[in-house]
Amino acid sequence: MSSELLIKNGRVIDPANNIDEKCDVLIIDEKIAEVGKVEKPVQTVIDAAGKLVAPGLIDIHVHFREPGDEEEETIASGSAAAVAAGFTSVVCMPNTNPVIQNETDVEYIHRKGRQTRKTHVYTMGAITKGLQGVELAEMGFMAEAGAVGFTDDGRGVQDASVMLRALKYAGMFDVVVAQHCQAENFTGNGVMNSGYYSTILGLPGIDPLAEEMILWRDIQLIKKAEVRYHAQHISTAGSVELIRAAKKDSLPITCEVTPHHLLLTEQCCAEYDTNYKVNPPLRAEKDVEALKQAIAEGLIDALATDHAPHLQSEKELEFLTAPFGIASLECALGLYVKALIEPGVLDWPGLIRLMAERPAKIIGVDKGTLGKGKQADVTIIDPNAEYEIDVNTFRSKSRNCPYHGWKVKGKVETTIVGGEIRFESESRY
């Protein structure tokens, strides 16, 4: 017997099909069967009046720390956090211990994800073995095993000839090569943005140019290859200009922006709170404005959290020694609403486009839309529900979240993954 699920009377937003109207979504088994007025009686009905019904959200940049650092996060805990935040797909970064660098590693991530039965768990593989930036990892085998892209995230590929080789080689497969743009020999031991605040706080700085010079270099390199390139977590006004020029030249480049680079600035580090220590670092106000402007212009392709969980005991160190990273997966939607919808940078369809449709395109999966026959990944959102972020309620194992106590709007009500309800908020009852 087939299972049927009807979502009634919601505001259905499906940017891929230019839909933004009050109607119903019928799911039969794992697929979207119909979007429109559905009158037939079905087993399960969700009343979505006053709610938004969107294609399942996709976060293409998370660190779930498994294998290796399961005390910080596991695929199970991260996935539970993801569905609670409305994400029906996530992409894990390969900088685990061991590094995800062969097909067995990729299969391990997939198996753990399937067993958890929460969100779809994808992974990128390493570009180079051990993230050392020297020898290429087995990109072909990993792509065949289902890796949706490659990156040495956590660091960038430093050597231009190695990067060119990676870009050319990856061109054989339909995958994206993603880069954490940062010149290490220019970054030194920096721990925050280089500028007035690093000077008065006596902390070594990371100059925006460290990001921009690698991004500039890669933009030149992709002209010599035939592959899709994705700049991860860009953070500076200068990077926006480089992306603008590259897109004008119709180069196959995409980029993402994190919530923290839209909401926080280097000034947040003034009290040495290590929850604000993140890489790339929090930048200046003008950088935040440039990123928002780029989003308004459509230059940014995806919003991604770079969810980077760490233990409290690791973050309870001196600013100089504590690890980089902000855990924000579980409150991401409310943060994007605050950063982008409330100031009028985006409307809801615009936000859904950057959280579902476009991310799916970047990683090359047939998702991010409510088109008929597509896999039924759906997120139902109450756009007006206001709540206070409380790290103690997180399903994620880590608490390194600087947004604790923030009041945000936009709450996930129901998350449906492959036609199955995987998360329902308590407020629905």
Place this chain on the structure above:
Amino acid sequence: MALKRKSKQFKWHRKHLLGLRELSAEEITYILDTAEGFEQISTRSVKKAPPLRGKVVVNLFFEDSTRTRNSFALAANRLSADIIEFTKKTSSVSKGESLLDTARNLEALGIDIVVVRHNAGGAPKFLSRNINACVVNAGDGFCEHPTQGLLDTYTIRKIKGSLEGLKIAIVGDIAHSRVARSDMWAMTKLGAEVIFVGPPTLMPPQVRQLPVKVSYSLDEVIEKVDVINMLRIQFERLGGNPFPSIREYSHYFGLTVERMKRAKSDILVMHPGPINRGLEIESEVADGRNSVILEQVTNGLAVRMAVMFLVNQAAAQQK
């Protein structure tokens, strides 16, 4: 004890001394006034006073230091405190214990004042948030060295009477200098004009946003200033190769006898020590009649006594 108080109605309330950036001119003046009262203890035949009797001070030093550590130890002794020495080499830090765990363990032993030196900017502030004892910053990374800033300011005030309107050059590796930062905050708050002098490679990012003037030429500055503070070239902190050679550095930024001929006759020559003779300062200048380098050391004792006295008093009042 006859404490000379210029600002009688003022009440000190801080139980930590983390940096001078956050202090008001009034607070800085109050510390200096308090230090004046303590200065004469060192001239008595019995060099001891009782204010910290029964209190425990720990010298928690994660970086090498001789003079600052000894100065704090002696200051604590003069105030009758008991003092524990804790250095990185003899502690369990090398076994991977975190700063926080170390501090909590020390606190469990019942200490009252932690004097901390650490290579990480903000480490004292971090400690102050996590333990109950008073925290006194004895130098954190290249953020601040507040007692040095205070003793430099004290030394100038003692000789010149006031800092108001003085021109003060601070010369050398500004980028990596906590002394330059603490001096800047204290001296500008008390009305002096501070000029940072050094090559652009040794200036911190966005130096123009700081309340100072910047010059790349010691020759242009030397005639104008009332005080010159020569920073030590800290070879252990210099990254890369910020100047081509020591000889070239000395040529442009060394305080030589030749340069001194063009300085004001009553210029004060200062140096936080230890000096690299012949590098940033020629021996004849370091030992010359304008040099107050050893007075700085003496005054440091009074200033550190004042600081420990005040934070302890504030802590007692908050209980």
